[in-house]
Amino acid sequence: MSPEVWIAALVGLVIGVGITAALQYFRTQEVIQENTLVPHRTRQLMGVLQAGAVVIRRDRRAAFSNQMAAALGVSRPDGALNSDLADLAEEAWRRGEAIESEIAVQRGVLRTPRFVHARVTPVDDELCLALVNDNTESRAAEQSRREFAVNVSHELKTPIGAISLLAETIEEAYDDPEMVLRFSKKMRKEARRLTKLIQEIIEITRLQSSGSVADQEELHLDGVVHEAVEAARVMAEAKGIRLVTDVRAHPSVYGDRDLLVMAFRNLVDNAVQYSDEGSPVTVSVDSRDGVASVAVIDRGIGIDSTDAERIFERFYRADPARARDTGGTGLGLSIVKHIALQHAGSVALWSEPGVGSTFTFKLAVHQEES
Structure with missing residues (x-):
């Protein structure tokens, strides 16, 4: 290798080392500057806040942000900042006062927006503090x-x-x-x-x-179902509907008796209202793998798949004209859904137009009786 090549290689090496050292120096200076802007104790305090907290610099980057801010998508650990939040900071500096606004943050592959409330307060000419809540x-x-x-x-x-x-x-x-x-x-x-x-x-x-049921007691599920069926029997007999109870297991559950009776009564009433005269409505009680289920089965008009997706919404009626004739309010199934959720349970629908519908209410078993 000629001396010229050795010299060129040596010069390139020196330049590369110099550039690397310079970059490392600037990174170190930036870290020192950020640590100076936001002292360690302040970072600790901001880190335990339940709200997202971001210290915003004049260059539209974050000098520091806590984990909640990253979780909300308004900043990243590398200092990148949501553009709308940066705009709010500039507006706060311009006005010289705290400003509040709601911004939409799009996250994930689907870019689903989440709406966050941000309050941005100027600290001085170089920093703003933003507090963000979902x-x-x-x-x-x-x-x-x-x-x-x-x-x-x-x-x-x-x-x-x-x-x-x-x-x-x-x-x-x-x-x-x-x-x-x-x-x-x-x-x-x-x-x-x-x-x-x-x-x-x-x-x-x-x-x-209310989030959950406060007054719970141990209940024999078949007894609760029997009470609901008997309460619906008068209306069923008036329409010529036969109510059939099929008890395959005797589970005990924890819950509010009045609410569960209401839920099962609403399901039976719904089945009776949408069944033809003379057809049966079957209410079965079963238990499997620690889950108790109450199924209300009818051979009525059935529910179309598009209606089935919304049937538990408030005031939604699959057949408004028939609901008016029967006195339906569109709230019965929504009440059933809320009662199920308050008991940490679920309610599901299977239906086929012209065949009938099955509503299945599930609860955790407390104790299985022989």
Whole structure:
């Protein structure tokens, strides 16, 4: 190898070492600067906050961020910062005061947005402190409350309007006893529907306001089912529906007796309402692998797959016209779902149009009886 080549190689090596040393120096200086900007004790305090905490620099990067901020997707450990949060920091510096706003953070492969509330406060001309909280659940809850209020208003208008119209008709036909009697019966029907709707609205509101059942006791599940079936028998007999109870096991569960009776009664009532006259409705009790199940089986009109996906939503009716005829409110199955969730259980549907439906309510077994 010629001397010129050796010299070129040596020069290249020196330059490479120099560049590496310079990069390492600048990285070290940056770390020292960041540690100076955010002292160790401050980092410890920010690290235990439940909210996301980010110290933002003028260059739109994070001098420090805690794990919650990374979990919320507003910053990364390498200092990268959500652009919307950086914009808020610049606005806070411009105004010279704290500002608050909600920003959408898209994360993951599906880029599903989560909504976070950020409060950004200027510390000095070089740093801002941002505190970030996840608003996604509260936003969804607020939307749900608004929809519930709209739905309740809409549902109440129908029976109230019908009662008002019937009252006017009776007033005009006061001298026709036959007409008065006929419209009085319709008024009573609408009044019963209104009463049932209000009771179910109160019940579902109470269920949604509590996370789990407080007053639990050990219950014989077949006894609870028997009580629910007997409560539904009058309506079933009026339609000519045969109620059949099939007890294959005798599990005991922990729960609220009144709520479970309500859930099973709603399932049986639903099966009776959507079954043809003379057809049977079977309620079976079984237990397997520590899970107790109550299945309500009918041979009614069945539910289409598109409706089955939404059948447990509040006020949703697969057949609105038939629901009006039977006095259905669209809340019964939603109440069943909430009662199942409060008992750490589940409720599922299998259905085939023209064949029938099976609703299966599952609970954990406390004790199996022989």
